[in-house]
Amino acid sequence: MGDEFYQRQPLLSEGGDELHSLDEFSPRTRNGSAVKIDIPEGDKEGNFPKERWKTVLSIIFVILAFLATTTSLSITHELRPAHSNPLPDLILDNIPYYSWALDVSEILIMVITTICAVVVICHKHRWILARRVCLIIGLLYFYRAITMIITALPSANRQYKCDPQLNHTITATEVLRRVVKIMSGFGLSINGQHVYCGDFIFSGHTMILILSYLIISEYTPKKLWLIHWSSFLMGIGGVISLMLARGHYSVDVLLAYFVTTRLWFMMHSVILNLQLQQPHSSNHLSRVWWWSILVFFEKNIKHPLPNEFEIPRPWLMCWQQVTVKHRIRDPARDI
Amino acid sequence: MRILKEENGNYVEECRLQNSSPIQSPERRHVFFPPNNAGSPHTPLLMSTDSEDESESKTEEVCTVNIENAPTENEVLVFPDEWHKTLMTMLFMGLGFIITTFSLILTHERMPEGDPLPDIFLDNVSYISWGLKLSEVLMITSIFAANFVVLAHTHRSIIYRRIFFLLGILYFYRAATFYVTALPKSDKLYHCDKKNNGSLPFSELVSRVVKISTGGGLSINDNQVYCGDFIFSGHTVMLVTSYLAITEYGPARCFLIQWISFFTSLFGVLFLLLARGHYTVDVLIAYILTTRIWWGYHTIVNSETLKKITKENSLSKLWWFRLLRYLEANVPGPIPSRYSFPLPQAWKSCITSKFHKKVKVDSEPETS
Numbered sequence: 070m071g072d073e074f075y076q077r078q079p080l081l082s083e084g085g086d087e088l089h090s091l092d093e094f095s096p097r098t099r100n101g102s103a104v105k106i107d108i109p110e111g112d113k114e115g116n117f118p119k120e121r122w123k124t125v126l127s128i129i130f131v132i133l134a135f136l137a138t139t140t141s142l143s144i145t146h147e148l149r150p151a152h153s154n155p156l157p158d159l160i161l162d163n164i165p166y167y168s169w170a171l172d173v174s175e176i177l178i179m180v181i182t183t184i185c186a187v188v189v190i191c192h193k194h195r196w197i198l199a200r201r202v203c204l205i206i207g208l209l210y211f212y213r214a215i216t217m218i219i220t221a222l223p224s225a226n227r228q229y230k231c232d233p234q235l236n237h238t239i240t241a242t243e244v245l246r247r248v249v250k251i252m253s254g255f256g257l258s259i260n261g262q263h264v265y266c267g268d269f270i271f272s273g274h275t276m277i278l279i280l281s282y283l284i285i286s287e288y289t290p291k292k293l294w295l296i297h298w299s300s301f302l303m304g305i306g307g308v309i310s311l312m313l314a315r316g317h318y319s320v321d322v323l324l325a326y327f328v329t330t331r332l333w334f335m336m337h338s339v340i341l342n343l344q345l346q347q348p349h350s351s352n353h354l355s356r357v358w359w360w361s362i363l364v365f366f367e368k369n370i371k372h373p374l375p376n377e378f379e380i381p382r383p384w385l386m387c388w389q390q391v392t393v394k395h396r397i398r399d400p401a402r403d404i
Numbered sequence: 405m406r407i408l409k410e411e412n413g414n415y416v417e418e419c420r421l422q423n424s425s426p427i428q429s430p431e432r433r434h435v436f437f438p439p440n441n442a443g444s445p446h447t448p449l450l451m452s453t454d455s456e457d458e459s460e461s462k463t464e465e466v467c468t469v470n471i472e473n474a475p476t477e478n479e480v481l482v483f484p485d486e487w488h489k490t491l492m493t494m495l496f497m498g499l500g501f502i503i504t505t506f507s508l509i510l511t512h513e514r515m516p517e518g519d520p521l522p523d524i525f526l527d528n529v530s531y532i533s534w535g536l537k538l539s540e541v542l543m544i545t546s547i548f549a550a551n552f553v554v555l556a557h558t559h560r561s562i563i564y565r566r567i568f569f570l571l572g573i574l575y576f577y578r579a580a581t582f583y584v585t586a587l588p589k590s591d592k593l594y595h596c597d598k599k600n601n602g603s604l605p606f607s608e609l610v611s612r613v614v615k616i617s618t619g620g621g622l623s624i625n626d627n628q629v630y631c632g633d634f635i636f637s638g639h640t641v642m643l644v645t646s647y648l649a650i651t652e653y654g655p656a657r658c659f660l661i662q663w664i665s666f667f668t669s670l671f672g673v674l675f676l677l678l679a680r681g682h683y684t685v686d687v688l689i690a691y692i693l694t695t696r697i698w699w700g701y702h703t704i705v706n707s708e709t710l711k712k713i714t715k716e717n718s719l720s721k722l723w724w725f726r727l728l729r730y731l732e733a734n735v736p737g738p739i740p741s742r743y744s745f746p747l748p749q750a751w752k753s754c755i756t757s758k759f760h761k762k763v764k765v766d767s768e769p770e771t772s
């Protein structure tokens with residue numbers, strides 16, 4: 070359907086999507102001998118192809134990353150030194166301990182991630198935004214899956230209830246059962262499903278708090294300063310509560326901050342600067358392993374996403390498909 | 405061929421097609437490409453999407469950096485040495501080393517006594533006690549080789565400036581990470597000095613700093629008896645940085661040097677782990693941090709657009725971005741691969757003029 074559409078639409082810009090909104094569709098472009106007219110830069114703001122299939126791929130990527138992390142945690146639980154004392158920690162050893170602070174931290178995480186989800190879903194270019202968010206979350210969870218298993222730290226909080234370790238080598242079935250259990254709780258302790266310990270380096274709670282703040286501040290208009298400040302304070306509050314509950318060591322939080330922010334900066338530099346999507350020898354960012362994945366996702370996005378919002382209307386997708394199909398069947402109708 | 409031309413006081417990169425005829429509207433390396441970058445605007449008929457992609461990728465293939473075709477006379481780029489900036493970065497790196505050393509001594513007092521932590525690599529390979537010494541020998545060799553390559557480079561001052569700056573940043577990070585959470589010894593057999601078990605007098609602190617500094621932080625000379633510096637591995641930082649410097653600034657065509665450097669660094673890290681000098685997570689974090697900071701820095705300095713503070717330039721939010729702008733203010737673009745003797749220019753002119761005089765004197769009787 071798409072190819073026939075393009076053959077007759079010579080004025081379509083490159084990277085056009087299969088489905089266009091009704092506004093962009095112009096019957097005057099039907100004439101096959103039309104000449105390409107260079108469109109000045111200002112008029113090209115509207116070309117953000119949805120490419121839903123790429124978003125689906127990124128969702129699969131993030132699901133694989135979640136599976137990797139939960140598998141890693143299931144195994145780390147067996148490897149960790151269950152009886153060792155918590156390591157000396159600059160911050161943890163000098164602040165009071167409150168067991169309820171972990172619940173506070175997780176409630177803040179739930180609030181900030183909900184706001185973040187609303188921002189993504191109500192964004193006009195939600196498919197593109199979702200793709201970026203899934204990619205970065207996937208990368209961070211893959212990194213976390215590796216760092217938590219390679220060196221297992223003792224529990225930072227002796228009073229946190231961890232399931233006992235098995236007295237035999239863990240089998241694949243047991244790993245699978247644990248994966249399902251952890252995923253059913255979304256990795257949070259507040260619902261009692263997080264009984265497998267050892268996931269210290271680096272802190273997933275800190276990572277999600279910082280990432281949610283970055284997404285909210287980047288993809289909402291600057292005038293919504295109240296939301297930006299609220300999410301910033303929620304992030305800070307979440308991290309402080311996490312430390313008060315001895316949920317993580319200081320080094321976990323520090324590393325999570327660095328990995329999340331640096332990955333975000335690098336990804337957005339590549340996204341917003343097309344020269345960094347070219348494979349030159351002087352483009353050092355092309356040497357990171359995920360560069361080609363990112364360039365593949367962002368190939369057809371040539372401008373920064375304008376921060377526009379709308380209520381999503383999923384039923385419109387079906388309406389568009391019906392009307393477009395109808396016009397394809399009779400292309401000369403409106404000339 | 406990519407040429408850097410001066411335009412309105414800024415250097416702009418211009419992309420030319422393989423046959424050296426410039427396309428009518430040369431691709432400007434601004435933040436966003438103009439919409440007609442897929443092909444020449446004189447093409448009357450629009451190609452289908454597929455061949456548009458092809459032509460776009462052809463343009464990409466053609467735009468490769470080709471340093472050998474140096475800019476013409478009118479486009480000669482000047483890379484000022486600015487040794488004062490290099491000295492500043494050297495002091496910055498020195499400060500990083502000293503702070504790391506202070507941090508190490510304080511961490512040593514806090515280090516827990518327990519068993520080494522479970523580690524997926526360390527627990528499954530045999531222990532090689534001499535591995536640490538070999539790793540340090542490889543590290544020293546790697547550092548010497550990198551120094552040799554940089555010294556032989558014409559723009560050694562700029563390269564040293566970059567290396568000192570990046571190492572300084574990494575050492576500052578290191579001082580923070582190994583102090584905040586203290587890990588137990590990864591090698592039960594490694595000798596660590598006894599703790600003070602009380603407050604450490606300042607004089608003792610200073611003498612320990614001197615002791616470690618004179619040993620360069622290496623275990624090979626038995627000065628490194630203070631333990632606890634695990635996250636992240638300084639040995640790995642040095643090995644990886646030497647490899648990156650050699651591949652970045654060494655002769656591009658000399659694959660042998662690059663491969664030797666790669667294997668030296670790889671075996672340096674491997675023997676470090678086999679000797680249980682560090683946990684696996686220390687090495688991994690050191691590798692990730694060193695490579696990302698190096699690549700991030702070099703991406704910024706090789707692009708005029710990314711040296712500006714704009715909303716679209718996410719890398720400008722890094723804390724050391726303004727320091728980078730100061731250090732690289734007068735570097736017009738990617739450093740060309742040129743090599744020369746590391747002598748001051750005045751000496752070189754003196755020697756060259758003396759040599760020419762001698763040749764003239766020798767050849768005079770023949771011509772008369």
